Amino acid sequence: MKKKIIIACHECDLLHRIESLPEGSTALCRRCHAVLLSHKKDSLNRSLALNITALILFFISNAYPLIEIKTEGICRATTLMGGVRNLYDQGFWEIALLVLFTAILFPGFEILSRLYLLLPLKFYKKPWHMSLIIKFIQKIKPWGMMDVFMLGILVSVIKLVKMVSVIPGPSLYSFFALIFVVTGAASAMDFHSIWEKA
Ligand SMILES: [Zn+2]
Structure with missing residues (x-):
């Protein structure tokens, strides 16, 4: 039956x-x-490929400078985490926390949780606490707001360009690509077929 x-x-x-x-x-x-x-067609392999790509881009986005600012002969580079620290140091701790969670921690957790589900299934093993992880992914997904953060960076870069020279760092490009890859990874994910496979 x-x-x-x-x-x-x-x-x-x-x-x-x-x-x-x-x-x-x-x-x-x-x-x-x-x-x-x-x-969805071949959802497991497509999601796995997209999430591994997302993890690599996430690593590059956090490890390399986002932008470099040159003013009066002084060159200052800042990373994503450096930006959060600067906001905190200037007293904007609420915004620092918001950026930390919505642009770094939640997207990172989302990618890792998806890989936690997909990798064992690829090798015909059921991941531990599967339903808990699926609920966790669905809970944190709306809180990943890398696109809003990216828009904020672009607006401030455009404003800064008039006053100082701004050089985009490798992280800016990878972060931009990450937004599209994470969106693709989320839409390739098929929880129904994950349940069936498990
Ligand atoms: Zn209906």
């Missing part, structure tokens, strides 16, 4: 009994046609 799962439509609450979906197909609500479930 084929395994069936019961899903409530998130738009109209209609209950559906669904058999396991073939790869690349989507189940729609009978009443309002909202997407109930979609079984």
